Amino acid sequence: MTAQISGQRDTRDYQAADAAHHIHAFLDQKALNAEGPRVMVRGEGLYLWDNDGKRYLDGMSGLWCTNLGYGRKDLNAAASRQLEQLPYYNMFFHTTHPAVIELSELLFSLLPDHYSHAIYTNSGSEANEALIRTVRRYWQILGKPQKKIMIGRWNGYHGSTLGSTALGGMKFMHEMGGMLPDFEHIDEPYWFAHEGNLSPAEFGRRAALQLEEKILQLGADNVAAFVAEPFQGAGGMIFPPESYWPEIQRICRQYDVLLCADEVIGGFGRTGEWFAHQHFGFQPDTLSIAKGLTSGYIPMGGLVLSKRMAEVLVEQGGVFAHGLTYSGHPVAAAVAIANLTALRDEGVVTQVKNDTGPYLQQCLREVFGNHPLVGEVQGAGFVAALQLAEDKATRKRFANENDIAWRCRTIGFEEGVIIRSTLGRMIMAPALVAGRGEIDELVDKTRIAIDRTAQEFGVL
Numbered sequence: 222m223t224a225q226i227s228g229q230r231d232t233r234d235y236q237a238a239d240a241a242h243h244i245h246a247f248l249d250q251k252a253l254n255a256e257g258p259r260v261m262v263r264g265e266g267l268y269l270w271d272n273d274g275k276r277y278l279d280g281m282s283g284l285w286c287t288n289l290g291y292g293r294k295d296l297n298a299a300a301s302r303q304l305e306q307l308p309y310y311n312m313f314f315h316t317t318h319p320a321v322i323e324l325s326e327l328l329f330s331l332l333p334d335h336y337s338h339a340i341y342t343n344s345g346s347e348a349n350e351a352l353i354r355t356v357r358r359y360w361q362i363l364g365k366p367q368k369k370i371m372i373g374r375w376n377g378y379h380g381s382t383l384g385s386t387a388l389g390g391m392k393f394m395h396e397m398g399g400m401l402p403d404f405e406h407i408d409e410p411y412w413f414a415h416e417g418n419l420s421p422a423e424f425g426r427r428a429a430l431q432l433e434e435k436i437l438q439l440g441a442d443n444v445a446a447f448v449a450e451p452f453q454g455a456g457g458m459i460f461p462p463e464s465y466w467p468e469i470q471r472i473c474r475q476y477d478v479l480l481c482a483d484e485v486i487g488g489f490g491r492t493g494e495w496f497a498h499q500h501f502g503f504q505p506d507t508l509s510i511a512k513g514l515t516s517g518y519i520p521m522g523g524l525v526l527s528k529r530m531a532e533v534l535v536e537q538g539g540v541f542a543h544g545l546t547y548s549g550h551p552v553a554a555a556v557a558i559a560n561l562t563a564l565r566d567e568g569v570v571t572q573v574k575n576d577t578g579p580y581l582q583q584c585l586r587e588v589f590g591n592h593p594l595v596g597e598v599q600g601a602g603f604v605a606a607l608q609l610a611e612d613k614a615t616r617k618r619f620a621n622e623n624d625i626a627w628r629c630r631t632i633g634f635e636e637g638v639i640i641r642s643t644l645g646r647m648i649m650a651p652a653l654v655a656g657r658g659e660i661d662e663l664v665d666k667t668r669i670a671i672d673r674t675a676q677e678f679g680v681l
């Protein structure tokens with residue numbers, strides 16, 4: 222058989238071969254095999270084409286990662302050049318290479334001055350594995366080895382490796398043998414789902430105070446870090462009330478607990494700021510990064526450390542017993558440089574902040590603010606969620622919200638738009654290069670999907 226990956230075979234043929242050999246992510250494989258997966262063969266800008274020639278507007282940037290959209294020749298050229306010159310070398314044998322050095326210079330020119338060092342990985346999950354080990358090592362060096370408990374949040378997502386699963390708060394993942402000792406969780410700041418009568422501000426403070434209670438219960442001397450996404454991504458693009466992050470920051474500082482932001486989704490312009498913690502106005506000690514670092518063209522992630530942490534590790538730590546064969550991979554680094562340069566020099570992040578981001582948010586609020594299926598519109602920049610609700614005023618959610626949202630997502634595919642469902646929320650995060658025309662199309666097709674769903678479930 223000749224090597225051929227560009228849509229030269231019949232879709233059913235591809236599906237049969239896929240079913241014979243491939244286990245997919247987060248799906249019932251038997252059910253998927255019966256249905257047959259969509260076979261994507263090409264991408265350009267905001268659009269994808271499947272093997273049967275159907276075109277989709279990708280409202281999810283793949284999985285929150287193709288920040289520059291598909292088909293960028295500059296990223297392709299950067300990878301080719303690096304493949305020609307030095308396709309691989311490692312960071313183990315007292316060596317380095319220009320690609321990783323120049324990537325770090327560029328990355329730290331974009332980050333706030335508070336940060337100075339990075340540990341590179343291949344993915345977001347590995348960034349969080351590195352986080353767990355680095356945070357514990359930091360406290361060991363400072364003579365506090367008992368400070369090792371990591372506190373995460375229920376319905377938080379930090380990846381699919383063992384440590385990142387334990388850190389995350391997806392119970393169905395824990396149940397698949399995915400829990401470890403010394404991981405604890407507090408509730409998520411999900412105001413709409415909260416049944417009480419608290420205002421968002423009051424609820425945000427209360428949700429944050431759970432962290433203080435947890436630290437006091439465990440003993441501050443045993444708690445290494447609190448880890449959270451600035452806004453929850455996989456959990457449903459849940460934006461916490463404004464009162465949340467300042468209170469979390471106060472608590473972490475008061476109890477000498479590291480504050481670690483998972484910026485795997487929020488980083489690299491998603492909210493209109495370079496990093497989501499800047500949007501919310503707090504100052505984490507570490508940032509986990511991936512996805513938008515290379516616009517998903519090639520796998521790369523990393524853990525960014527504050528100057529304070531890096532100084533302890535570098536000046537007092539001795540041997541740091543951690544490393545991956547592909548840490549700082551030269552081809553990934555070259556693609557990341559081209560990607561970050563384009564995001565900066567083409568004014569992409571600035572445009573999301575000042576123009577297209579506010580435009581998307583305004584359109585969504587105009588179209589869905591009073592829609593009978595939608596209880597709340599949340600988001601900023603190029604990240605948004607439509608909360609489905611039976612009764613907006615009382616925040617009553619549908620008992621079968623999962624089915625409704627899943628159906629809406631399927632209708633979206635039929636209509637040629639990719640939006641995702643998580644529980645009762647329809648979520649979107651288009652490529653940051655989307656212009657007003659593409660935003661109009663995204664909102665319009667989403668409206669058709671939501672209307673059709675409402676009709677099918679007797680709401681419209």
Ligand SMILES: Cc1ncc(COP(=O)(O)O)c(C=O)c1O
Nearest residue numbers: 344345346378379380454483485
């Ligand atoms: C916030 C967050 N952290 C970590 C990860 C894991 O990243 P990866 O899938 O690259 O391992 C994800 C993936 O979606 C994520 O959303």
